[in-house]
Amino acid sequence: MRQATGPAALARPGLILGFLVLCGAARAETVNLSVEVRGGEVTRAQRVLKVGHDDTVRLEWRSDRALVIHIEGYDLSVHADPGKPEVMEFKAHATGRFPVHAHEVDPQGGPARHGHHTRPLLRIEVHPK
Numbered sequence: 001m002r003q004a005t006g007p008a009a010l011a012r013p014g015l016i017l018g019f020l021v022l023c024g025a026a027r028a029e030t031v032n033l034s035v036e037v038r039g040g041e042v043t044r045a046q047r048v049l050k051v052g053h054d055d056t057v058r059l060e061w062r063s064d065r066a067l068v069i070h071i072e073g074y075d076l077s078v079h080a081d082p083g084k085p086e087v088m089e090f091k092a093h094a095t096g097r098f099p100v101h102a103h104e105v106d107p108q109g110g111p112a113r114h115g116h117h118t119r120p121l122l123r124i125e126v127h128p129k
């Protein structure tokens with residue numbers, strides 16, 4: 001059978017998938033992201049952060065109040081204070097969808113309340129390449 005060429009061929013899902021697998025396998029990137037938390041919320045555009053499998057993710061957090069920011073699954077956390085950006089760096093070794101929670105810090109200096117009953121601050125999606 002003759003192979004179709006041109007835009008029609010590119011639109012075939014199998015070809016596109018093959019293309020992504022071939023191109024993505026060798027190159028893990030470093031992804032720099034900056035997230036601003038205001039009043040315990042992020043902008044709509046930052047509610048889902050997408051990265052690729054095995055990328056090195058460098059995530060900078062800014063917050064207008066003291067928070068402990070915690071990525072479920074990866075179990076990473078940072079303590080973000082107003083005027084003091086914190087950077088989280090990790091390799092996205094596991095694919096999937098990972099909720100990120102912001103925990104209020106006790107102003108009295110006690111331990112951060114830690115519950116995951118509330119809506120996550122955002123989600124990180126790690127996509128296969």
Ligand SMILES: [Cu+2]
Nearest residue numbers: 070101103114
């Ligand atoms: Cu948590």
